[in-house]
Amino acid sequence: MDSILVRGNGALSGAIPIAGAKNACLTLMPATLLCDEPLTLTNAPRLSDIATMTQLLQSLGAEVASLQNGLVLAMSSHDIANHIADYDIVRKMRASILVLGPMLARDGHAVVSLPGGCAIGARPVDLHLRVLEAMGAVLDLRDGYVHAKAAGGRLKGAVFEFPFVSVGATENALMAATLARGTTVLKNAAREPEIVDLARCLRKMGAEIEGEGTSTLTIQGVDRLHGATHPVVTDRIELGTYMLVPAICGGEVECIGGRLDLVGAFAEKLDAAGVSVTETDRGLKVARKNGRVTAVNVTTEPFPGFPTDLQAQMMALLCTASGVSVLEEKIFENRFMHAPELTRMGARIEVHGGHATVTGVEKLRGARVMATDLRASVSLILAGLAAEGETVVSRVYHLDRGYERVEEKLRACGAQIERIKA
Ligand code: UD1
Numbered sequence: 001m002d003s004i005l006v007r008g009n010g011a012l013s014g015a016i017p018i019a020g021a022k023n024a025c026l027t028l029m030p031a032t033l034l035c036d037e038p039l040t041l042t043n044a045p046r047l048s049d050i051a052t053m054t055q056l057l058q059s060l061g062a063e064v065a066s067l068q069n070g071l072v073l074a075m076s077s078h079d080i081a082n083h084i085a086d087y088d089i090v091r092k093m094r095a096s097i098l099v100l101g102p103m104l105a106r107d108g109h110a111v112v113s114l115p116g117g118c119a120i121g122a123r124p125v126d127l128h129l130r131v132l133e134a135m136g137a138v139l140d141l142r143d144g145y146v147h148a149k150a151a152g153g154r155l156k157g158a159v160f161e162f163p164f165v166s167v168g169a170t171e172n173a174l175m176a177a178t179l180a181r182g183t184t185v186l187k188n189a190a191r192e193p194e195i196v197d198l199a200r201c202l203r204k205m206g207a208e209i210e211g212e213g214t215s216t217l218t219i220q221g222v223d224r225l226h227g228a229t230h231p232v233v234t235d236r237i238e239l240g241t242y243m244l245v246p247a248i249c250g251g252e253v254e255c256i257g258g259r260l261d262l263v264g265a266f267a268e269k270l271d272a273a274g275v276s277v278t279e280t281d282r283g284l285k286v287a288r289k290n291g292r293v294t295a296v297n298v299t300t301e302p303f304p305g306f307p308t309d310l311q312a313q314m315m316a317l318l319c320t321a322s323g324v325s326v327l328e329e330k331i332f333e334n335r336f337m338h339a340p341e342l343t344r345m346g347a348r349i350e351v352h353g354g355h356a357t358v359t360g361v362e363k364l365r366g367a368r369v370m371a372t373d374l375r376a377s378v379s380l381i382l383a384g385l386a387a388e389g390e391t392v393v394s395r396v397y398h399l400d401r402g403y404e405r406v407e408e409k410l411r412a413c414g415a416q417i418e419r420i421k422a
Contacts, residue, residue: 003394004407006384007416008366011251014413016242018257018283019045020232022402024194025073026095027171028201028232029053032062032075033102034175035205037227039075044232046070046404048397049093056089056096060103080107087113087144093401097125097168100148101176104137108150114141127162127169134158135173135180157182157221165190165302170217171198177219178207186217192303193262197233204228236262238403240310241378243267243286245413247275248317248386250288253413258284265306269314272296273321295323295360300331312338312379319347320386321360329354338376341369345383345391366391374402381406385415392420 020043030053032039044050046069054064054073061081065074083103090096090113103110114125129139129146135155140147157180162169170190175198177184189195191213199212205228208220239258246253247270260267260279267277270286273293278285295318300308308331318325319342329335336356339349344367348359366389371377377399384391393399396419399406407417 001394001422002396003392003420003422004381004396004399005418005420006366006381006391006393008385008387008389009414009416010249012245012249012385012410012413012415013251013253015254015256015282016245016409016413018234018239018242018255019043019404021045021194021197021235021237022047022049023095023167023237024197025050025232026053027098027194027198028230029057029064029073029075030098030102031175031198031201031205032057032077033060033080033099034106034179035225035227036078037076039205039227040229041073041075042071042229042231044071044073045235047400047402049095049401052089052093053095056085056099059086059089060099083107083110085110085112090115095168097128098172098175100128100146101132101172104132104148104150105155105176105179108153110148112146112148114144114146127166128172131160131162131169131173131186132176134160135176135184155180157184157219159185159187161187162189164188167192167194170195174198174209174217174219175202177221178202178209178225180221182221184219184221186219187215189215189217190302191215193233193236201228201230204230234259234262237307237309237375239263239284240266240307241313241382241403242409243270243277243284244313244317244382245385245410246286247273247288247293248320248382251413252285252287254280254283254285256283260284265304266310269296269298269306273317293317293321295321295325295358297326299328302331308332308335309375311335312375313382315339315349315356315358316342316379316383318358319349319360319364319383323360325358325360327356327358329356337372338379341372341376341380342383344369345387347383363388365389368392368394371395371398374398378403378406381417385410385417
């Protein structure tokens with residue numbers, strides 16, 4: 001398994017291009033299963049999770065061509081030749097469950113293995129299943145698989161209120177509703193930019209959707225969808241991660257393609273910690289206002305709140321802030337696995353259930369640490385960039401799921417970082 005070696009090297013400055021969003025792309029790709037005409041995505045990120053989704057779609061009979069060095073995904077799903085999403089692919093990535101809604105909506109049946117993914121809590125899929133049941137799906141959970149059939153051969157519109165916000169369940173239901181008979185109203189729906197992006201793409205494909213970006217989505221089912229071309233929205237988590245580079249190391253970084261509306265709550269916390277974020281013609285420019293950053297309290301929430309996917313990276317910053325910060329994780333029950341690793345680098349962190357209390361130290365020290373999940377791995381790289389000495393982050397396969405060319409992007413700003421091939 002590869003590792004990443006980082007040497008703390010003082011202030012970092014430069015420009016970093018931000019890729020298309022992994023999480024948007026992972027929900028836009030299964031939308032190809034909804035119609036027999038081509039769906040082309042531009043601005044796709046080059047990541048191992050995208051390769052896994054490609055493999056999954058191909059196993060179902062879709063054609064997926066990666067063009068222009070992976071930036072363009074040309075997909076076509078003339079027929080769904082196989083309606084079984086196999087355990088061997090699904091276990092690698094939780095987002096695989098997103099093929100369930102589209103297959104069920106188009107052909108009235110699907111069999112999907114129960115998913116795996118990051119080890120950040122139980123992460124059940126009960127909401128995905130309940131909303132599809134409300135739309136007339138008959139489900140049978142057998143041998144680790146969901147066997148789903150649409151009663152009467154086609155899903156029907158329904159009014160469904162999510163008991164709590166789920167990004168993936170909203171996406172599955174939204175895709176399924178586009179081809180259901182009648183109107184679907186999804187209440188307490190997720191409002192993430194990735195949902196807005198999916199709704200816009202589906203509308204280009206002929207879907208009738210209102211309310212994206214609000215907590216109520218109304219979908220009028222149509223008989224068929226058609227082909228479309230759609231650019232994947234900017235990755236707000238990659239954006240937020242690179243915004244933290246000058247915050248934690250000093251210097252000034254311009255994130256090309258960055259948009260403030262994608263990271264509003266996060267930018268507000270940076271501002272409170274003493275980091276300025278300004279809009280430029282090309283994106284967002286970030287620098288510390290004065291010297292050391294100051295402690296802030298952070299609570300993760302569904303969009304437009306502070307994203308859970310930036311909590312680990314923000315914790316790395318707060319390890320070096322003056323004062324005591326409290327981070328509260330409200331989305332996942334086990335998402336502080338980076339805390340013991342940061343502690344190995346000299347951070348002072350105490351975790352109590354869903355809260356972590358971080359007492360900032362003047363300087364972190366390089367150490368050998370282990371990446372435990374995708375966002376945790378990049379938080380350790382950020383900490384390593386700000387630490388004295390050498391940090392080796394092992395198990396970086398997690399990183400490759402969500403960050404493309406991370407060493408190259410950081411080196412362009414003056415970072416000393418290299419990959420050690422196993
Ligand atoms: C998506 C993102 C992930 C992000 C998360 C929250 C993708 C591919 N992944 O994951 O990076 O961290 O949103 O912003 O887009 N839950 C249930 N039952 C369900 C579904 C979810 O109990 O059926 C729980 C989860 O365990 C979690 C919470 O609801 O505690 C939110 O999960 P959800 O919004 O569904 O996350 P994902 O869509 O899996």
